[in-house]
Amino acid sequence: MTEALLETAGLADLEGPAAEGRAFTADELRRVVAARNPLAAASLADRARAAASGLEVTWPWTLRVRAPGLVIPPEDGTRVSHALPRGADGDSLDGIAATELEMLGALPADAPLGLALELVRSVAAARPDLPLRALTAGEVASLAAREGRSGEDVLRALRSAGLAALSWRTGCGGAAFDAELDIHRAAVACGYAVAVPVGYAKDGLAGFAAHAAAAAAIPGIASLVVLPATSETASPLAGTSGIEDWIACAVARLAVGRTARVSADWHVFGWKLGGTLLSAGADDVVAAQCARAWAPPTDDGPRPMSPDRVRAWILEARRSPSVRDGRFRAADLR
Amino acid sequence: MHDELDRILRDVAAGSRRLTPEECARLYDEADLVALGAAAHAVRCRVNDPAVVTYNVDRNINYSNICDSYCGFCSFYAPPGSKDGYLLTRATIRRKIEETKALGGRQILMQGGTHPEWDVAWYADLLRFCKSLGVHVHALSAPEIQAIAKVSKLPVRETIARLRDAGLDSIPGGGAEVLTDFARNAISPMKCTADQWIEVHREAHALGMRTTATMMMGHKERTADRVEHLERLRSLQDESLRNAGGADAGFTAFISWTFQPTNALKRMEPVGSAEYLRNVAVARLYLDNIRHHQSSWVTQGPKVGQAALWFGCDDMGSTMIEENVVSSAGTVFKMTSPELCSLIRAAGFRPQQRNFFYEPVEALFLDAPDRKLAVVGDRPENDALPREAFEAAGVTAR
Numbered sequence: 015m016t017e018a019l020l021e022t023a024g025l026a027d028l029e030g031p032a033a034e035g036r037a038f039t040a041d042e043l044r045r046v047v048a049a050r051n052p053l054a055a056a057s058l059a060d061r062a063r064a065a066a067s068g069l070e071v072t073w074p075w076t077l078r079v080r081a082p083g084l085v086i087p088p089e090d091g092t093r094v095s096h097a098l099p100r101g102a103d104g105d106s107l108d109g110i111a112a113t114e115l116e117m118l119g120a121l122p123a124d125a126p127l128g129l130a131l132e133l134v135r136s137v138a139a140a141r142p143d144l145p146l147r148a149l150t151a152g153e154v155a156s157l158a159a160r161e162g163r164s165g166e167d168v169l170r171a172l173r174s175a176g177l178a179a180l181s182w183r184t185g186c187g188g189a190a191f192d193a194e195l196d197i198h199r200a201a202v203a204c205g206y207a208v209a210v211p212v213g214y215a216k217d218g219l220a221g222f223a224a225h226a227a228a229a230a231a232i233p234g235i236a237s238l239v240v241l242p243a244t245s246e247t248a249s250p251l252a253g254t255s256g257i258e259d260w261i262a263c264a265v266a267r268l269a270v271g272r273t274a275r276v277s278a279d280w281h282v283f284g285w286k287l288g289g290t291l292l293s294a295g296a297d298d299v300v301a302a303q304c305a306r307a308w309a310p311p312t313d314d315g316p317r318p319m320s321p322d323r324v325r326a327w328i329l330e331a332r333r334s335p336s337v338r339d340g341r342f343r344a345a346d347l348r
Numbered sequence: 349m350h351d352e353l354d355r356i357l358r359d360v361a362a363g364s365r366r367l368t369p370e371e372c373a374r375l376y377d378e379a380d381l382v383a384l385g386a387a388a389h390a391v392r393c394r395v396n397d398p399a400v401v402t403y404n405v406d407r408n409i410n411y412s413n414i415c416d417s418y419c420g421f422c423s424f425y426a427p428p429g430s431k432d433g434y435l436l437t438r439a440t441i442r443r444k445i446e447e448t449k450a451l452g453g454r455q456i457l458m459q460g461g462t463h464p465e466w467d468v469a470w471y472a473d474l475l476r477f478c479k480s481l482g483v484h485v486h487a488l489s490a491p492e493i494q495a496i497a498k499v500s501k502l503p504v505r506e507t508i509a510r511l512r513d514a515g516l517d518s519i520p521g522g523g524a525e526v527l528t529d530f531a532r533n534a535i536s537p538m539k540c541t542a543d544q545w546i547e548v549h550r551e552a553h554a555l556g557m558r559t560t561a562t563m564m565m566g567h568k569e570r571t572a573d574r575v576e577h578l579e580r581l582r583s584l585q586d587e588s589l590r591n592a593g594g595a596d597a598g599f600t601a602f603i604s605w606t607f608q609p610t611n612a613l614k615r616m617e618p619v620g621s622a623e624y625l626r627n628v629a630v631a632r633l634y635l636d637n638i639r640h641h642q643s644s645w646v647t648q649g650p651k652v653g654q655a656a657l658w659f660g661c662d663d664m665g666s667t668m669i670e671e672n673v674v675s676s677a678g679t680v681f682k683m684t685s686p687e688l689c690s691l692i693r694a695a696g697f698r699p700q701q702r703n704f705f706y707e708p709v710e711a712l713f714l715d716a717p718d719r720k721l722a723v724v725g726d727r728p729e730n731d732a733l734p735r736e737a738f739e740a741a742g743v744t745a746r
């Protein structure tokens with residue numbers, strides 16, 4: 015069925031390279047975008063995904079903390095709803111089952127490196143057993159510029175303080191993409207687990223294809239994170255369409271081929287569309303949050319994404335769930 | 349994917365044969381989602397204008413929430429005698445219908461619960477009142493009609509005939525859930541049986557009325573239940589078309605949505621949208637005699653609503669000026685008609701407002717006239733897109 019689809023979409027010649035898991039060139043990615051056919055794009059991406067990771071879909075169980083002094087952008091509302099405060103009273107994070115720690119929020123624009131190091135140190139110390147994901151490549155670039163140091167220098171300092179991986183939020187991987195790529199390159203050299211966010215706005219898939227190819231060309235990245243410019247909750251109409259999201263996810267997969275994972279952050283896509291992206295090339299899901307106050311679902315407010323539901327939705331996509339930690343290593347839930 | 353499943357999908361997409369129930373079960377359990385979508389989309393493009401996605405502007409009016417069916421998943425109903433029960437006054441219903449007309453709507457969808465005392469005369473009064481206000485009255489689901497027949501001690505066909513004579517234009521498919529006793533016993537054991545749901549629609553079709561078919565999936569049902577549900581709908585539609593001697597008849601459309609865990613069943617986990625899209629695609633392939641399939645953006649959100657347009661749906665449903673039952677279950681998506689048009693365009697199709705019978709009507713955008721240009725805009729470049737896109741799906745555009 016899908017062979018005929020690719021034939022009429024003018025993409026049949028790309029079926030072989032996709033099935034081998036060969037990374038597509040920027041020109042090939044642009045052809046996939048130009049076909050404007052989410053099913054044809056997903057069909058190619060699904061072949062590449064199968065070559066890359068078979069049926070396995072990885073997912074971290076994330077312990078999110080709100081650190082004092084960091085600004086939570088409105089777009090991060092869904093992330094924060096079940097995050098734990100990490101306040102001056104030193105709430106204990108001990109004993110909470112998780113496989114990675116994420117510090118939510120953005121550094122104030124004029125924050126010195128010292129503040130970033132202190133925050134990273136204090137949050138990492140609360141759960142030294144969990145890899146800490148925090149700060150974006152853009153924030154690291156700004157810190158480096160303010161301090162007059164290289165990005166690599168700043169990354170090494172943060173690594174010593176306990177940072178294991180850089181994070182992302184909507185807006186990343188867009189306008190300042192080249193500067194962010196330099197930081198990601200340096201992060202690979204410094205031993206970080208590197209997930210490169212590549213952003214796109216409504217009607218912006220052609221630019222996304224070029225960015226995805228550039229990101230995929232960095233050797234040693236663990237994942238490419240597909241990141242629409244606005245979350246579904248923030249703007250269902252002004253944001254990207256579900257069709258663009260499918261094509262973007264497929265393009266990301268075809269850009270990396272079999273060399274890295276493709277991560278879909280369900281908080282940004284919306285959980286419902288996020289679940290469908292496992293058929294469009296994604297093989298990593300960022301969604302499950304844990305909290306000490308894990309409560310049964312209520313009728314008000316967004317339902318928390320429980321680990322059980324993440325597992326169930328991966329199985330629904332006819333894939334096999336596998337827990338990873340913040341460094342993309344296989345992990346056990348404790 | 350298995351060669352055999354692929355061959356089945358190709359045959360069905362080309363319209364050269366029908367799916368068997370056994371093949372349907374295999375597609376549910378084993379088929380690749382993208383391949384299912386490609387086949388379903390090809391069928392949808394063969395039987396409907398591939399460039400167009402239709403939508404309706406109407407209003408849900410829930411005239412009463414009093415109900416003695418006590419479905420485990422329902423957070424809308426109030427038991428008879430409860431202080432939470434309500435019945436809309438004629439003045440309120442009039443205001444809602446006038447507002448609907450002022451917003452460009454030509455139809456109301458009116459449903460309530462199953463009431464232990466209200467008989468056919470009571471409902472006939474209500475319908476006469478609504479019809480006098482000049483709208484298409486799409487009202488009273490099969491469980492309500494069965495309850496009315498029981499209270500009135502009348503056969504189902506006569507009950508429907510009296511309601512039709514009072515102003516009932518068509519019957520919504522609500523209350524079908526999944527049409528097997530196993531599935532119904534699990535979530536709504538006191539509601540009408542699967543046979544009784546089918547009976548209402550069979551009798552309505554026999555009277556020349558049009559109805560819609562629905563499916564609420566993702567609760568306790570098994571694959572076999574879903575297959576049986578589709579088989580029962582397809583068989584009834586075959587029968588209704590046969591009896592109509594070739595005229596358009598029976599179900600106008602199929603609409604599915606996912607179970608929203610609330611009320612007594614709130615601890616159940618909801619199914620995800622991959623499963624929803626799978627169901628949408630399989631239904632399009634199996635129900636080859638029901639021409640229109642609706643996407644459920646109300647329960648799935650705008651983005652999955654758009655994706656479903658590539659998995660066999662040719663209609664974006666309704667703006668749902670007011671919706672109480674699903675929103676009681678925590679669903680919050682709302683849309684004006686310019687916004688719905690914007691979503692359809694962004695998915696690669698040309699929006700077309702329609703009436704209940706899927707006939708095109710002029711879009712007036714009266715529900716948000718100030719937003720027409722801002723939201724719908726003039727995007728001629730998108731008008732060129734669908735034909736290429738559908739050709740790319742392997743079908744002939746016409």
Ligand code: SF4
Pocket residue numbers: 415416417418419422423424425460461462491536539
């Ligand atoms: S779903 Fe309908 S029949 Fe069931 S309890 Fe609610 S109102 Fe009554």
